Amino acid sequence: MTEREPYVKCLVWDLDGTVWDGTLLEDRDVRLRPGVRDTLRALDERGIVHSVASHNDEADALAELAGLGLAEYFLRPRIGWSAKSVLLDQVAERLRLSPGALAYVDDRAYQLDEVRSARPEIRCYPAEAVPRLPGLAEFSPPVTGAAAGRRRAYLDQHRREDDEEAFTGPRHEFLAGLGTVLTVARAGDADLARAEELTVRTHQLNTTGRTYSRAELAALRGSPDHLLLMASLRDRYGDSGQVGLVLLHTGPEVWTLRLLLLSCRVLGRGIGEALLAHVLRLARRAGAATRAEFVPNDRNRVMHVALRFAGFAPVGGTLLEHRGEPPAVPGHLTLREVPA
Numbered sequence: 001m002t003e004r005e006p007y008v009k010c011l012v013w014d015l016d017g018t019v020w021d022g023t024l025l026e027d028r029d030v031r032l033r034p035g036v037r038d039t040l041r042a043l044d045e046r047g048i049v050h051s052v053a054s055h056n057d058e059a060d061a062l063a064e065l066a067g068l069g070l071a072e073y074f075l076r077p078r079i080g081w082s083a084k085s086v087l088l089d090q091v092a093e094r095l096r097l098s099p100g101a102l103a104y105v106d107d108r109a110y111q112l113d114e115v116r117s118a119r120p121e122i123r124c125y126p127a128e129a130v131p132r133l134p135g136l137a138e139f140s141p142p143v144t145g146a147a148a149g150r151r152r153a154y155l156d157q158h159r160r161e162d163d164e165e166a167f168t169g170p171r172h173e174f175l176a177g178l179g180t181v182l183t184v185a186r187a188g189d190a191d192l193a194r195a196e197e198l199t200v201r202t203h204q205l206n207t208t209g210r211t212y213s214r215a216e217l218a219a220l221r222g223s224p225d226h227l228l229l230m231a232s233l234r235d236r237y238g239d240s241g242q243v244g245l246v247l248l249h250t251g252p253e254v255w256t257l258r259l260l261l262l263s264c265r266v267l268g269r270g271i272g273e274a275l276l277a278h279v280l281r282l283a284r285r286a287g288a289a290t291r292a293e294f295v296p297n298d299r300n301r302v303m304h305v306a307l308r309f310a311g312f313a314p315v316g317g318t319l320l321e322h323r324g325e326p327p328a329v330p331g332h333l334t335l336r337e338v339p340a
C-alpha cells in the first residue's frame with residue numbers, strides 16, 4: 001500500500017451535493033455550496049491543485065463548472081460512471097501523483113467508505129468539512145513563491161503532454177523541438193525556502209526520502225564540504241521554475257550524492273539523467289570518485305533505475321558507487337551551469 005504523504009497535493013471533488021447543491025442530471029438550476037469558492041482559492045494559493053471525480057455527464061458537468069467560473073481550477077477532471085476509487089486512480093496517474101498525495105471530498109458517506117476501503121492512503125472528508133479544510137495541518141504545506149504558479153505549471157505540462165500525444169513522429173524529435181534548458185546553480189539564501197519545500201513535497205523522484213528544514217539547508221549550504229545545487233527548467237511551453245535539488249558531500253577523494261530529487265512534473269524528460277551526468281562531471285573535475293546513497297521505498301524505484309543507468313553499482317547497504325565514464329547529457333536539452 002502507498003503511504004500517505006505529509007501534505008495533500010491535490011484535493012479531488014465530487015460535484016453533486018459537494019461543489020453545488022442538487023443533482024445536475026435532475027435539475028440544471030444548481031447552486032454553488034457555501035465555502036467552496038473560498039476553499040478553492042485558499043488552497044490554490046498554497047500550491048495545492050484541484051481535480052474532480054464525479055458520477056455525471058461529462059459535457060454537462062464541465063459546462064456547469066465553466067458557468068460558475070470554476071473550471072480553471074480543476075485539472076484533469078474524471079467524470080463518468082466508474083467507481084470513485086477508480087476515478088481517483090486516474091486523477092493520480094494523469095497528474096503524476098501518488099494516491100497518498102490526494103484528498104477526496106464527497107457528500108455521500110458510502111462513496112467515502114468505498115474510497116477508504118479501496119485506497120486507504122487517500123484522505124477522505126465529508127462535504128460539510130469543505131470550509132474547514134484550509135485550517136487543517138495536511139492542507140498547510142510550506143508556501144513559497146512557486147506555490148502560486150503551480151496550477152499554471154501543471155497547465156503548461158498538460159499542453160505539452162497533449163501535444164506529444166498528438167505528435168506523429170519519433171519521441172526524440174518531439175523532445176528535440178521543445179528547446180529545453182536546464183539551469184543548475186548553487187543554492188543561494190533566496191532559494192532555501194523552495195529547497196525546503198522540495199524536500200517536504202517530493203517523494204516519488206527522490207533517492208533517499210530525507211527532509212531538511214530551512215535551517216539545516218542553510219547550514220549545509222555554508223558547509224565547506226557540502227554542495228547544494230538547485231535545478232530550474234524551461235522550454236517553449238513555459239518556465240517550470242526550480243524543479244530539482246542536489247545535495248553532495250564533497251570529500252577530498254570521494255563525493256557522495258546524499259540526495260537527488262525532482263518534481264514529478266518533469267518525469268520522463270531526461271532531467272534526472274542530465275543532473276547525474278552533471279554531478280559526475282563536477283566530481284571528476286575535482287579528481288574525486290562518486291558514490292550515491294539510495295534508500296528504497298514503494299515509490300522511488302525509478303530513481304534507482306536512473307542511478308544504475310548512469311553507471312552506479314551497489315557496494316553495500318545504501319551505497320552505490322559509480323564506475324566508468326560519466327554519461328552524456330541527453331541531446332534534446334541544454335544544460336546551463338551558473339558559476340558560483
